[in-house]
Amino acid sequence: MNIALIIAGGTGNRMGQDIPKQFLNIHDKPILIYTLEGFQKHADIDAIEVVCLEGWHEVLWAYARQFGIDKLKWVVSGGQSGQESIRNGVFNLEGKCSDDDIVIIHDGIRPLVEPAVLTDVIAKCRQYGNAVTSMPYNEQIFIVDDEISTTKYIPRETLRRVATPQAYRFGKLDWAYKKAFAEGIGIHGSSYTNTMMVELGERLYFASGSDKNIKLTTKDDLELFKAYLAMDRKDDYLK
Numbered sequence: 001m002n003i004a005l006i007i008a009g010g011t012g013n014r015m016g017q018d019i020p021k022q023f024l025n026i027h028d029k030p031i032l033i034y035t036l037e038g039f040q041k042h043a044d045i046d047a048i049e050v051v052c053l054e055g056w057h058e059v060l061w062a063y064a065r066q067f068g069i070d071k072l073k074w075v076v077s078g079g080q081s082g083q084e085s086i087r088n089g090v091f092n093l094e095g096k097c098s099d100d101d102i103v104i105i106h107d108g109i110r111p112l113v114e115p116a117v118l119t120d121v122i123a124k125c126r127q128y129g130n131a132v133t134s135m136p137y138n139e140q141i142f143i144v145d146d147e148i149s150t151t152k153y154i155p156r157e158t159l160r161r162v163a164t165p166q167a168y169r170f171g172k173l174d175w176a177y178k179k180a181f182a183e184g185i186g187i188h189g190s191s192y193t194n195t196m197m198v199e200l201g202e203r204l205y206f207a208s209g210s211d212k213n214i215k216l217t218t219k220d221d222l223e224l225f226k227a228y229l230a231m232d233r234k235d236d237y238l239k
Contacts, residue, residue: 001102006050007085007108021216035108037069039104045071060075090174098171121166129205130168134208162194179200
């Protein structure tokens with residue numbers, strides 16, 4: 001079984017809106033529903049779990065019914081941090097998943113995940129035990145010496161930028177979050193599942209990514225998302 005674990009527990013303060021950004025409506029549809037539709041429509045996804053901001057559970061269930069997201073099986077509350085939210089989602093799957101089931105973790109505010117990206121991250125996880133969506137890094141990276149100058153750089157060929165979706169076998173994922181929170185490993189600051197796994201000594205495997213898979217953090221990101229939607233609608237019209 002392949003379960004999508006969608007993280008939608010943030011408040012989205014940087015967007016400057018009165019409601020959480022994952023529930024902002026774009027063309028009469030919440031951003032989170034665009035995200036869920038990508039998983040709903042994918043043949044390899046069997047079930048969806050959403051870690052949702054407290055107080056918004058019933059709103060989410062109502063939207064799911066309205067937009068036909070019938071793969072949504074569980075909604076749980078988020079934590080005080082991203083890692084706590086993911087942990088809550090993972091622990092809720094205990095007794096519902098076998099160790100070999102694949103859990104695909106994805107940000108609820110990345111609404112443009114493409115089918116080919118999902119297919120590859122699941123396939124790579126099935127092959128290696130985990131997979132993280134990744135892309136080449138196309139800019140030069142220099143190391144600051146004294147705030148105004150540098151003499152060292154990191155060859156960009158040695159770098160990959162990673163995002164969600166990320167996929168892990170449930171047994172390893174459940175073990176990792178128990179160990180990480182018991183020992184305080186990889187759970188602080190901007191840590192995510194991938195960085196936590198590395199801190200726990202696990203090797204990660206790269207899967208395909210896409211530049212279209214943007215994270216909606218600012219108002220400029222919203223405008224880019226709208227532009228992508230307009231392009232997709234134009235492509236559909238021209239077919």
